[in-house]
Every structure is written in structure tokens, then in C-alpha cells.
Amino acid sequence: MSAEIYGPEHRIFRETFRRFVANEITPNVPQWEKDGAVPRELWLKMGEQGFLCPWIPEDMGGLGLGFEYSVILNEELIKGDAYGFGVPLHSDVAVPYVESYASDEIKEQWLPKCISGEAIACIGLSEPGTGSDLAAIRTKAVKEGDEYVISGSKVFITNGILADFCVLACKTDPSAGHRGTSLIFVPLDLPGVKRRALEKMGSHMQDTAELSFDEVRVPLGNLLGKEGEGFKYMMAKLQRERLEVCIKSQVMAEECFKEGMEYAKERKAFGKPIGDFQANAFKLAEMATDIEFGRTFLDSLINDFINGVDIVQRVSMAKYWLGEMVNRIAYSALQLHGGYGYMEEYRICRLYRDVRALSIYAGTSEIMKLIVARNMGFSPM
Template sequence: MKHPYLTEDHSIFRSALRKFLLKEAYPYYDDWEKNRMVPRVFWTKMGEQGFLCPDIDEEYGGSGVDWGFSVIINEELERVGSGLIGIGLHNDIVVPYISEYGSDEQKKKWLPACTSGKMITAIAMTEPGTGSDLAGIKTTAKLEGDHYIVNGQKTFITNGIQGDLVIVACKTDTTISPSHKGISLIAIERGAPGFSRGRKLDKVGLHCQDTAELIFEDCKVPKGNLIGDEGKGFHYLMNKLQQERLVVAIAAQTASEEMFSLTMDYVKNRQAFGKNISQFQNTQFKMAEMATDIEMGRAFLDGLISEHMDGKDVVTKVSMAKYKLTEMARHIATECMQLHGGYGYMEEYQIARRYRDIPVASIYAGTNEIMKVIIAKNLGL
């Protein structure tokens, strides 16, 4: 399917990226899963080829292109495996905070390393007792002279182990009401005094994507690492969550397309009772239902991406896409595993990995229940 927002330049870019991934990712992905880590050398190779942060201005090492190139990167990485979601987070979720809200000094200091792959980024919002209720975070940052002193703990942090620069949501004012007005974003670099990593978390799926606990104990951070203005962190987060949730929706749609393709190949070749299982009516109906859901999902998503690239406020539609497409992907994972029979439960078949990786998409970047709350609120309910 030709996406309406893509041009010939995008197609050339996709071809180059696929060629790169066929050489540098597909042959090694199973090993990365076993080792529970995507090696840093893959990040630097991505950077060398211009596949990191392509929308960043050329003066900082990017290509200054439109967001359609980032969509392609997210789609092609998802085709390799969901465990590469940390790269999309770096490109399209974390780095935009620096490129849009960072000072000239911060951009010059950090962005070239982000586009080259020498610096891996993360964003730390979730805490052990605080998930979707962002205003309820407990991590604090107290200004003392030229430094902030940060105390608190974060969990479920994507790129938490390998992250060199972590944008941390913290309370710089614990007395203000409403409490979300006291939230600020502070960039904390690897090696900062008082900054340590906790456990590398052992997840059901996304095995090669490193997820960790982060600990800040009287962590000393230069005042110049404040992103934007103090007290505007919640506002910045709300502005960027639209793109974060859209990235999740893109991954879910792509995963659904991949699982369907895998299953189509399987049912056409697997025989039972003397014929291919694709010839059974139950199989045909299941495949027809999934194909319909996928086509409808893609049409909605492509229109949404176009609107987002045009700078439109599509928070309601993004919430719909994030909710509906992740639920669709979870349903398709279950149906495709069932159609694979016993082989679908074997690790040597890719559908087993997909089945493990998909469910968390309905949880992170705001649970699907929160998506429904947003949709209902924006409907005027």
C-alpha cells in the first residue's frame, strides 16, 4: 500500500534502510533477544547511515527532512522486531524535547551525539507508585546554587541501562497547586554524582530492549541541564505525548501486518486432512476478518499521520489509534498463534515472539484505559 504522505524520496530511503537492516539487524536479532540487549554498535551504525533523528537540522547532524522518514524507520524496525522500540523512543520521543525546548547550548552539546548514535537517550516519567497519574510523581529537584539536587526513583525506563542522557520528570515545586505546575524536566547525564541504575528488568517480551530502574540519591545536576522553563514540564510532556502515542500506534499496525503475512504463508503451506489449512472455511473467515481490520487500521492511521505532519491537533484521534490498533494487534497475535497450531507455541516460530511482545503496547505511553478517558473527555462527556 502506498502511504499518501510519502514521495519517491521516501521510497528510496525505505529501500536503503531495508538493505541496511537485512545486513545489520535481521541476522542478529535472535542473538540480541537471547543476550537481552541491542548492542551499542548497532546504534552507531544506524547513526552513520543517517537513520537516527533524520528530522533534526543539518547543523546538528540530522538531515532536516519531514517526519515521514521517521515513520519509515519505525515501520521497518518493527518489521525486524518489537524489541527495537527503544530506537523509536530515542528518535521521536526523547530527542524532540531537546530540539524544541532545549537551549542553543544544549542542542550543540547533545544533538550531534544523538544523531550519530554515540549518545542514547531515555525519558523517565514512571515511578514505582506512579504510572498514568503523572502529576503525582514524587521525584524532587531542589535548586542549590548552580546545581539541582535530585532525589527519587524511576521504573520501567526504556533504554534505562544504555541511556547516556535521561530526561527526568521531577518536582521543582512541591507546594504549588495544582501540583502538575510544579513539574520540570531535567536532563541527567551518565556519570552524574548520585545517579545509579537499579535492576535491568526481566520482561515477558521485548527481551532485547533494555528496561531498567533508575535511582537518584542527592544527584547533583548542573542548573544548565533544565529543559525549557522551570514548572513547564507537564505542559511540555502533554505537547509531546501525541507523537509518542502515534509511534506506538504505528508499531502496532506494522506488527499486525507482519503477523498476518507470517500466518498467510503458514496456512498456505501447512497441510491437515489432506489439504492446506487455508482451504478450511474457519481459516478463511479468520484471515478475512484480520485482513479487514488491518486495512481499516492502515487507512485511519495513514490519514492521522498526514494530519500530524501538517501540524494539526489530533490528540483525540491519536488516542483512538493508540487504543484501537494496539487492541487489534493483541487480537491478531492470538488468532495467528491459534492458526499456527502447536508450532505457534514454539520459540523457533516468530509468531511466538510476536505474541509475547504485543500486549505491553496497550499499557505503555498511557494505558488504553487512559486513552478512553481522553477520548470521552474530548467528546464532551
């Protein structure tokens, strides 16, 4: 994010969080990668320091900080090697639905816990049968007396193993297409909820789960907002989620580039640094140019988002472009490392694996292009 957006208070916050990451997170990443999850204590420590959901207004127990602070947290986690850690998903993707649409009772009970780390959130949109086409979800919530009875399953759910509740997309009226979609707040310790951890290509320290719901009963008051409005809420909130993924893509591209640059200067072949071969120097020049374009685009989006400008079209463009760009940069930076790039002890190896999902989750590159093209007046299928 460009320097002028930051004041001294942002810099202090960044420094404090950077120290926290250096002391509490980075040294433990290799172990958590092996464990396939971070310990709950880390969430509690983050909460204690005010690093979870810092945007929640003060009258709801939060710090009432601007989106810039979410950007700082996201950036510093990546720089400190915690690329896969599901804090942004909790703080900036799932919890905002609760803050915007939950009943006062749910907010009073759960938001303080989301801030302290006692409650971890996840969001369940994707299903085994559909991810891109959210109007086709089949998890259903049927009214019985003063309860919803929920049956169905969700897949690829970030934080799904550790989470205490899920913002769950369900069909309350299966005959009404996307207008029959509602969001329901579902605590995950209820009878009928099952979780299965999924093994992934990358982001190993992040737990990802399949969740199944077998006649799970929640009070009607757990509905988020209004019945049938779920699709509208998702479309509104997905912009923030996509912006988060853009930030991640850009910062991970910058980290890959840094690794490539350093290696190109120190590694010698045929008697000179490999960066001095024209093919490699030109590749690094291309990477630097991509990163410069990405940073400029991203900063202008962050600025617009903070100022309340509608970013639907541009964030869709950025999500696809940055998601593809970071994959190109990771590929080239690994190639510069030769055989060492394929070895776990080199940082680029993990970066390469972990960037792969950036062009997939929160809407694939193809779906982003679909949105952009539709806004340009075309009707692609």
C-alpha cells in the first residue's frame, strides 16, 4: 500500500505486529506445516493483542480501526511466512457477515469472542457439487416450528476444523434459484455436524475441511439478515474477500521476486552471477514490471474501497490478473533457483506451492473474467 495512506499510528501498529509475527509465528511455521494446523493458543494471543477483527466498532467491543489495519495484518502475515493462516478469512471475510446481518443477541454473544480469539469463524459457500455456480448450492434449511433443520455438505472450508461457527449458505426455497438462498449462523458443536480434514497441495498450516450437516437444528433467529437475501449479501461481501486475495497475491508476488533477485545475485554459473545472463536479467526485469503494475492497481483499489467507491468491476479484474501474475512470478523465481528451488529448505519452494490456490478461491480467474465481461455488456456462458 502506498506510503501516503499511512500515518505514524499505522507505522507503530505495523511494527508491533511485525515483532509479534517474528516472535510468535515465523519460528513455528515449519512445525505447524507438519501439524496441518495452527494451535488455538495462537488465536488467543492474537486476540489479546487486538490483532483479530480490529475493524469491529468500539460500541461492539472492537477497536474501530479502518481497513488499512486489515491490509497491514494481511501483509505482515505473508512477509512472516504465515501465508496460509486463516486469520484474514476469520477477521475480514466471515465475521463481517455476523456484524452486518446477525441478530443483536448473536452479536452480543459472539462478536467479543471473535475479537478475543475464543471463537473462530469459517464460511461455507462451496459444496462438493458446485463452487463457481453458487446459485446451484443444495444444502437446505427447512423450517420446523421455531427452528431451521439443515442438511447438506460444504467443501474446501478454510478454518473448518478449528472453527466454532460457520456462516452457512443454504437454500430456504429450493424452487426460487438464487433468490431462495439464505445465510444462517450455525455453531459447529451441534449434533449432526461432522468435519473431515482435507489434505492439500499447499497452505499446510491452514486447516481446510469438508463439513456435513445431518438434520442440524438452529433457532430461526440464527438467520442472517432476511430470508432469500443471502445471494445479495454474498455478492456485496465477496468484494472485500476478493480484495483480501488481491493483497495476498501482490505481497506473495513481491516475496517471490525478492527470493529470485537475491538468488540471481549470489548464485554463480559459468563464472558469473546467474542474474547477469541476459535471459535471466530480462526475466527479472519483466517480473519487476509486473509487480510495479500490480502494486499501483492494488493501491488504487484499496484507496477506493476505503473511500466507499464501488470496486466490483475493478476488483474482479485485479483478482484475476494478480492471481495469474503471482503464479507467473512464482514459476520464474523458482526456475531461477534451479534444483534448489525444488527443495523444501528454500522459501521459494513453499511460496510456489502456496500461490497456486490464489487464482482459484474466492472466485476463479474464469469467473472473474465472466463478471468483467458481463459488466462490459456481453453475455458469455
